[in-house]
Amino acid sequence: MAEENKIKHVIPKKALYHAAFNWETWVQCCYNYERMMGMACGHTFVPVINYLYKDDPDGAAKRKEVMEREMEFFNVHIEFGSCILGMAIALEEQKSLGEPIPGDFITSLKTSLMGPLAGIGDTIYQGVLIPILLAICIDITLTGTVWGSIAYLILMLAISYVFSFANFFFGYQQGSDAIMDFLEKGVLDKLLLGAQVMGCMVMGGLIANYVTCKCGLEIVTSGSTFNVQETLFDAVMPKILPLGFTMLVYWLMKKRWTSIKIIILIVVIGVVGGLTGILTA
Amino acid sequence: MSISVLQAVLLGILYWIGEANLPFVGLWTIQRPLVCGWIAGIILGDALTGAMVGASINLVYLGFISAGGSMPADMALAGTLGATYAITGGLDADTALALAVPIGILGTLVWYARMTLDSIFVHVGDRFVEKEQYNRIWISNVLLPQIMAAVICIIPCSLAAYFGAAYIQDFVEMLSGTPLKIFQIIGGLMPALGIAITLQYIFKGESRVFLFFGFVVAVYSGLGLLPLGVIALLIALIYVQLAYKHGNDKSSIAQDAELEEDF
Structure with a gap:
């Protein structure tokens, strides 16, 4: 998508927040082998769909086409992948405003991004962030207080929602070029190296404290x-x-x-x- | 100690919320034994024991990764029932842990049943799109699959909690002596699994030495994991700063070590 300084928007901010909320909250409610998160993707589009093709006499059919496209197979890491949803909404919005974007292009862009983002997301989230946070909170709880459990619950919810929303709007505003850029730049390497060093040290402490x-x-x-x-x-x-x-x-x-x-x-x-x-x- | 029918049903609901990823990203929070053990403790009137047993059980599931719809173990069931049996049967944490792990393996059946049956509702969703009733997609994406999940989660978990709690004490009395000691040994070894799984993701390249560094510091200083975590964070920052001081020459190493395997 060509990035210009003045991009027209037809979707109000409130609908976008609703969409991001739908994604983060209901994403795995109907997790299934056939389409994985496909229907959750469609559910994410529900708050915004009626703002697209509003003045188009053929709008109803075009909206249906969008929804059919977004109900297709989709699977990604929830928080890291939310930028794809933001990006897809931005692309559909620009398409509805007359930009020559083929529907297949949106689908293939989504599909090509979900692999790398799922890989990185699962590694950082489930391989590093959750184990470290869990290790520390388990240690706190085992000293004889419930605060470790409470701290984990609150921190994890806050991190998940804040990161998912921020990433969603990153994708919506910056588009696919920025996501590709992030995937290729060194920021990620630094993050991964630091996470590995910290994770290994905490795991060493865990072995000393909890394996008997x-x-x-x-x-x-x-x-x-x-x-x-x-x-x-x-x-x-x-x-x-x-x-x-x-x-x-x-x-x-x-x-x-x-x-x-x-x-x-x-x-x-x-x-x-x-x-x-x-x-x- | 036996539990009331109401408590058993509440435990079933707790498991349903954790397992079926209902609201508030249950996947990352309530599913973890650290959290669901605590809530099971609240239901049974002993929040602290529930939280502590849940925390011990959670050590096994530290780095369990559910990717691409797979689920290596059902930690929500292990945490809920493990904490329940520990409280009602007066078990120590290691024994509860050894009991909870097989429960967790059994529980994956529920996950796979759910992932399979949920496919039905996708077609209900397609029908809504076909009729342009987009506002009803929540029925197919949330309401119907969650009713189905509630049936397959609440019923078995409530039954297991109710009848398990009634017999757990006899069971433990039967075990006393050497069998109980074996349970404790197994429970002591199990956390190695959770740590080893996590290490698959982070024990790579230059970071390897820090595992032994953290181990030695913890053994000789006796520091808890929170202070150790803070020290680890600072060391990670210093290390990354030093590694990237001379331009970009380190980045390729980190990339080789990390990214290739997971795609």
């Missing part, structure tokens, strides 16, 4: 008892067994073990270790 694995073996030799956990492992470094076990699980997952297989492995280790007394609680 103790050796229960005691070797009795002529009057003296040799406690393997205290005399051997704790002397090397406390918590060395939890660290080793976590790295083992990490390595197995790199070898494409599924989480269910790992759970079965943990149960087996627990049963064998508990019965033989090699491991203790």
Whole structure:
């Protein structure tokens, strides 16, 4: 879309806010294998659709065409992908004002952006932001207060809504060029590198605090008892067994073990270790 | 301790809101055992125990990622029922955790049933578009799928909470001794899974060393995760500033390490 300084708008701000709200709130209410978030995309267009092709004698048919196009298959990360919705609304708006934008172009632009944004969104949101926030809030709760749960609930809601709305209007105002630009620029690399460093440190702290694995073996030799956990492992470094076990699980997952297989492995280790007394609680 | 029918139904509703992503992005919030365990605790009159058990259970699901419509484990069910059984049966957190994880695996059935059945309502939505009744799309996108989700979420969860709570105490008494110790060992090991899954996403390239740095700092200083998180944030800022001091030469490394795998 050619970016000019004076772009005409026919959709009022209020309708746009309503659209962004519809997206963030109802997006996964009818999550399904056939179209994934397709209908949620259509639902997002409901508040704005009647502002398009208002003076067009053929408006009803054209509006229907827009809605049919927006009900198609769509799947993206909710918050990172909301800019695509903003962009699609802007494109449909300009198209309704007579810009020569083919309908297929809008669909293919949406489809081509959803892959990268889903990848980045899932990594940053579910791979970094949520684990770090959870780790800290879990730690607070486990000191014996409910405030960790409350803080997580409020922070996560605030972050999700603010980011989703801001990203929606970023897409609406800046268009596809700006989204592509962001995907290619170094900002993202910096963010990812910083997130990885911080995430790794917090995970290291989590292993030390919450993974428990103790050796229960005691070797009795002529009057003296040799406690393997205290005399051997704790002397090397406390918590060395939890660290080793976590790295083992990490390595197995790199070898494409599924989480269910790992759970079965943990149960087996627990049963064998508990019965033989090699491991203790 | 047994629970009333009303409490069981409320627990079912809690699970429905968490699982079916009803309003307020349940996916990111109420679905997490840290949150739904706390609310289950409120329903059962012991918010603190609920929150603490939920927090322990949540360690397993730290980095669980639902991408492309997959759901590796149903943490909402694990958190709701895990906290319920812990409160009614007087379980400790590790035992509740070992009990909750299989429940979470069972719960994925509900997610897959929902994802499949929801396809029906897409065609109802198509019909509304066909008739140009755009204002009714919320019926097909929200109302109908949520009624369906309520049926498949509330009924099993309420039943499991009601009957489970009645028998959990006998069950635990039966287990006392070595079996209970095994449960505790399993519960102690499980958080490694949640951490390892998270590490799939962030344990890359130059950031690897910081895992061991964070571990050593936590072991020897005994710092909680909030102060450790603040220190980690500052170190991340310093590190990124230094890495990008000499132009753009680092960016390609970070990109190689991160982006290629996830698309």
